[in-house]
Every structure is written in C-alpha cells, then in structure tokens.
Amino acid sequence: MSDPLQKRRRRSRLMTYGAVAAALGLTAAGVGVAQAAATPAPLSLVAATGQVTAERYEDDGESYLSLDLGLHVIAGKDPLEIWAKRTGYDKPIKAERVVVKNGKKTKVTVPAELVPDFNGLKDFTTISIADPAGTVVKEYKTPFCGNGYSSARTRPDAPAANPYPQGCGGYNPFTLGAVWGVQAGWDARVDDYPVYDPDAESFDLPVGQYTATATVNPVYQKLFGIPQAQSTAQVGVTVVEGDTDRGGLARIKAADAGQAAAAPDEHSIHDAEGDAKRQVSSYVNELRAPAKRPTPLKAAPSGGPRPDLRSLPAWEIALEQEDGKWYVNFGATVWNAGTSPLLVDGFRRTGTELMDAYQYFFDAKGNQVGSRPAGTMEWDNREGHLHWHFTDFAQYNLLDSTQKLSVRSGKEAFCLANTDAVDFTIAGAKWRPENTDLSTSCGANTTIAVREVLDIGNGDTYSQYRPGQSFEVTDLPNGTYYIQVLANPEKKLAELDTTNNSALRQIILGGTPEARTLTVPPVHGIKG
Known part of the structure; x- marks a missing residue:
C-alpha cells in the first residue's frame, strides 16, 4: 500500500526531475544577461529551452510520462513575497503580499478566492498542449507558490541568497501559516503537471510532436503587474518511448505512486535564513x-x-x-x-x-x-x-x-x-x-x-x-x-x-x- 502523504507530492517529484539543469540553462538561454541590461518586469514567465524531450512508458496496461517543460518565473527588482495564514482550522486563509514602496514594506490583501488552501496561488498558469495540426489535446491549470528546491539567481546583480522556504507546505491538513516567495532576480519552477487527482488516469501523451504554451492567467497578470509579453512561454515537446534499461520506468512509476525513489525514510517527506x-x-x-x-x-x-x-x-x-x-x-x-x-x-x-x-x-x-x-x-x-x-x-x-x-x-x-x-x-x-x-x-x-x-x-x-x-x-x-x-x-x-x-x-x-x-x-x- 502506498503512503497517501507521499502521493500528495507526486507532482513536485516529477517537476524536480532535471530541474537543476533547467535552472542553469536560464543564463545560457540569455535570460540573465537580458534582464540585467534593463529594468526587469515585476515577474516574468520564461522557458529554459525551446525544445524538450519527454519519455513515455507502458507497463501492465498503464502509461507513465516523464515531462519537464523547464518553465520558470523570475522576480524583478523586488521579491515576490506572500504570507498566508488562518487563525483556526475552521477559519478562512487570509493572504497578503508584501510590497516595497518608497523603501518601505507594506502588505496588500490577495483575493481570498486565489488562496483556498496552502498549496499556493490557485490556477496561476494555464498550460495548453497542441499537436502538429494545432489541435489542443491537453489543457489544464496549475498552482504556484514560488518556493523552489532548485532556485538560482538569473542575473549578476541579484542578491546572493534566497531567504524563502523550500516547498509550499500545504500537504499537512493542519497547516496554520505559510510564506511563499521568489527572491529578486531569482527563478522559481512553475508546475507543469496537472494537479494530482487520485481518481484520474495518469497524465499521458502518445509518442509524437507537440507544442506546449504556458500563460500566466489574466487575474495574476493584473495583480502582479506582469506585462503581456512576459506572461507567456512556448516549448516544443517530443514524446519518445522511454528506455527502461536506464531505470526510467521505475523512477516514473515511483513518482506516480507517490513513493520515494530514495532509501526508506521513517518520516514523511521532509521538506532561507530570514532577516x-x-x-x-x-x-x-x-x-x-x-x-x-x-x-x-x-x-x-x-x-x-x-x-x-x-x-x-x-x-x-x-x-x-x-x-x-x-x-x-x-x-x-x-x-x-x-x-x-x-x-x-x-x-x-x-x-x-x-x-x-x-x-x-x-x-x-x-x-x-x-x-x-x-x-x-x-x-x-x-x-x-x-x-x-x-x-x-x-x-x-x-x-x-x-x-x-x-x-x-x-x-x-x-x-x-x-x-x-x-x-x-x-x-x-x-x-x-x-x-x-x-x-x-x-x-x-x-x-x-x-x-x-x-x-x-x-x-x-x-x-x-x-x-x-x-x-x-x-x-x-x-x-x-x-x-x-x-x-x-x-x-x-x-x-x-x-x-x-x-x-x-x-x-x-x-x-x-x-x-x-x-x-x-x-x-x-x-x-x-
């Protein structure tokens, strides 16, 4: 029997595969240099590369897909910082964004409907996947909290350290308060899988060529002042049959079942220094x-x-x-x-x-x-x-x-x-x-x-x-x-x-x- 606590993190496990290489690729793709040369947008959605390969596996009548689109949000001259808290288990979550104005920090309320739980900002991104004829074969929304495990600075003038937590912190049902953030000039991974649904089939695409388009949804473009040109990224996707000899099937099946591929751990999965x-x-x-x-x-x-x-x-x-x-x-x-x-x-x-x-x-x-x-x-x-x-x-x-x-x-x-x-x-x-x-x-x-x-x-x-x-x-x-x-x-x-x-x-x-x-x-x- 798989551990339900582990299952809740299936999405984040799949996302982190290849994350370090993708994060390092941001500068190689010219993102760091371009943003350092001019005043950056408050937030930008970027793709680390224009083309990725996804591996597909089949076993016992089930399919498994290892997909990493390499999508990132980059913060501008100021961090993105959101505090979410409830005063009791039966109380709604109140979220506030920390905004810097004239050198002083103020808090701006985030609409309640955007933060129904502690898993991040609801429906932050829409991802649409189309076949070569332009027909959309998959479309779904993903949340975003900004607390990445492989975050890195993307321009030379960015601060040296990232103070924000690793992981959104929403899998414990009795969570009381969370802090989400993207350091100024740093990147944060964007979820590229649908929100996990235990009753749904595994996320899958047949072998072939696709184009994935990711867009920050309009409510967040307006809330965070994201220019339209910085709110969309496109990635070509080639789906191939996976090589099971490299252990790919075992890795993806473990992630899909919510089981850690590492050695057994007595605890649940454990997920920067502040001021x-x-x-x-x-x-x-x-x-x-x-x-x-x-x-x-x-x-x-x-x-x-x-x-x-x-x-x-x-x-x-x-x-x-x-x-x-x-x-x-x-x-x-x-x-x-x-x-x-x-x-x-x-x-x-x-x-x-x-x-x-x-x-x-x-x-x-x-x-x-x-x-x-x-x-x-x-x-x-x-x-x-x-x-x-x-x-x-x-x-x-x-x-x-x-x-x-x-x-x-x-x-x-x-x-x-x-x-x-x-x-x-x-x-x-x-x-x-x-x-x-x-x-x-x-x-x-x-x-x-x-x-x-x-x-x-x-x-x-x-x-x-x-x-x-x-x-x-x-x-x-x-x-x-x-x-x-x-x-x-x-x-x-x-x-x-x-x-x-x-x-x-x-x-x-x-x-x-x-x-x-x-x-x-x-x-x-x-x-x-």
Whole structure:
C-alpha cells in the first residue's frame, strides 16, 4: 500500500526531475544577461529551452510520462513575497503580499478566492498542449507558490541568497501559516503537471510532436503587474518511448505512486535564513553536537526564549488488518510555536547504546545561555530506523469515550527533524531548517554525540505507515475513542506553555470481529 502523504507530492517529484539543469540553462538561454541590461518586469514567465524531450512508458496496461517543460518565473527588482495564514482550522486563509514602496514594506490583501488552501496561488498558469495540426489535446491549470528546491539567481546583480522556504507546505491538513516567495532576480519552477487527482488516469501523451504554451492567467497578470509579453512561454515537446534499461520506468512509476525513489525514510517527506528577526535560530549552522558534555553545565535561565511544543490532531487515519489482527494507523505531528528552537544534544555513555540528553537554551540573539538534563536517547537497530531516538518527546494514546487510557502506541521514541512547515508566519520562524530528514539528523551507531532540533514554526511528522504509528484494536468493543497526541509527556523539556501539549481526534470503531469499520469525523471541517 502506498503512503497517501507521499502521493500528495507526486507532482513536485516529477517537476524536480532535471530541474537543476533547467535552472542553469536560464543564463545560457540569455535570460540573465537580458534582464540585467534593463529594468526587469515585476515577474516574468520564461522557458529554459525551446525544445524538450519527454519519455513515455507502458507497463501492465498503464502509461507513465516523464515531462519537464523547464518553465520558470523570475522576480524583478523586488521579491515576490506572500504570507498566508488562518487563525483556526475552521477559519478562512487570509493572504497578503508584501510590497516595497518608497523603501518601505507594506502588505496588500490577495483575493481570498486565489488562496483556498496552502498549496499556493490557485490556477496561476494555464498550460495548453497542441499537436502538429494545432489541435489542443491537453489543457489544464496549475498552482504556484514560488518556493523552489532548485532556485538560482538569473542575473549578476541579484542578491546572493534566497531567504524563502523550500516547498509550499500545504500537504499537512493542519497547516496554520505559510510564506511563499521568489527572491529578486531569482527563478522559481512553475508546475507543469496537472494537479494530482487520485481518481484520474495518469497524465499521458502518445509518442509524437507537440507544442506546449504556458500563460500566466489574466487575474495574476493584473495583480502582479506582469506585462503581456512576459506572461507567456512556448516549448516544443517530443514524446519518445522511454528506455527502461536506464531505470526510467521505475523512477516514473515511483513518482506516480507517490513513493520515494530514495532509501526508506521513517518520516514523511521532509521538506532561507530570514532577516535579523530570525537570528535566534543561528545556532543550527552547526548541527553536530560537541563530542563531550560541557564542563560545567550552566543551569537553565529562569526566563528568556523557550520552545512551545504543540500537538496537531492525528491525521490520515486508517484501519488495517494484518495477521488476523486489526490496527488503527495514524499520522501525528508535534510542532514548535515558541520563541526558541528546541535543541537537544545527546552524549553517549561509553560502550553502551544509550546517550544522556540535555536541552539547551538561547537568548534573543541566539547565544547559548544554559542547559538542563532532558532524559535519554537510545540507539534503534531495527530495519528502517538505524539512528538515535530521543525518548522524551511525545506519546500516543488511544482513549475511550470517557477519555481514559485504552491502548498506548508502541511508538515511544523519536528522531527529531523539521518535516513540516506548520506556521512560518510566526515571529522567528526558521524558513530554511537544515535538519529536514534522517540524512541530516539523528546520527549513526559510530557516533559519540548527536544533536536533534525542532525549529520555530516547524513540525515533526511521523506518517501513518511508520513502525509503531498504530493501535491494536482487535479486542476493543465498538464505540467512540480518541487518539491523543501528547508532546513532552513527562515534562522533562522546558517550554513556554504545557497546557497545549495534547490534541485529541475522535474515531468510531464499528463492524464485526471479522470485518471491523472505522469512522473519522472531521475536525472543524478538516477531513484529513
């Protein structure tokens, strides 16, 4: 069974294939030089090349298409920057564009109908694909957020760094706030696949010649002041049979199924440094923990910045039967809404599979000012793990209708990583965290110290099919239950507030022992 969380990112996986080469091609195509020579448009839509080749595969009666049109939006003399936020799960998203006027930043409201969710600006681009006779064979609209994984500056006078996040941040149904942007003089990839629809057939084109025309839709041309001449790009497309010997079919099938082609990851898929307001997070420039405990350890200060761990309601909940037993699987997210990152260093007890964990504290400038013991870390040698787990981060409980404990999840330890942009609009949010997956977190068994971090505005998600993300309900009676996601269960971590550590999600078990059923009511209209 494929992971639905991964499926939601199918489109972005397909887009990123060949993205680096395409981004580098912008300057080769003359875009950088041309724009540096004159005052650039506020935004421009460009194609990196005039001709691309798409590979088509067939397997077991299904077709798969690897298409990269190489479309980019380039920002002019000022960045494109949009903040989107909702104050509650049942509240609409309010989006504002940051505009620079006379050297000062002001905010302009973006029409609500253009931002129905956190996946970006709705229907930003129309892509029309025509055959040699000029007959349109495909036409669809794509969203745009600007937060690219392969963004680069396209002219010599552009700023040296891109502050904006990587990824739109809309796949977690309980996202609260996002920031989207394109740095001045930098490019951002434009989605060139239709929005993913699990009920639709795979996107496909027969072998042959086509012309793809991409156009920024009129509402955005007017909103952002995009000249008509800079709002359209055209690309010739040659569709050929793919070479399966090069692993193309495996790659495209994995992307189409929403499965990562890389090694298995215990987390969901993990997705720039900002201005002076974000300097509190500067500590993370070095993710490795020191080799030994500081001597002496400074006591935790009585005041100052602190993390604030908050749990989101369980999501993507599903019923599964395995070896004659019934399980409720779920995804869970704990995020940091505080004024300081949560930073925990582990120091190995020589010759053992245990580390002593310490939480560290920082002042408003990001200087380390103290620490305190925070439990332990343990080495997890199970397949799919093979890293250090912090044992005092969260707990999952299944409560009965009176909210008394029925079952405790087997998941009791965690590798901290910044997997989700839960709310990048809060003060001090780290837009570009460094430890976003297990390749940048949690260490190997040959290490003597580990640093695990949860940055401001970021969440740590364990998706529903990861080991321990379940409750066995085989012998539980039918009725109403609550999945509890509980952060900092033993209160060993110092926080701003511990009253918001618990989140409950109602579920209803039914059916018979042979055919159990599961109903998951929405939370404030959210069905995720």
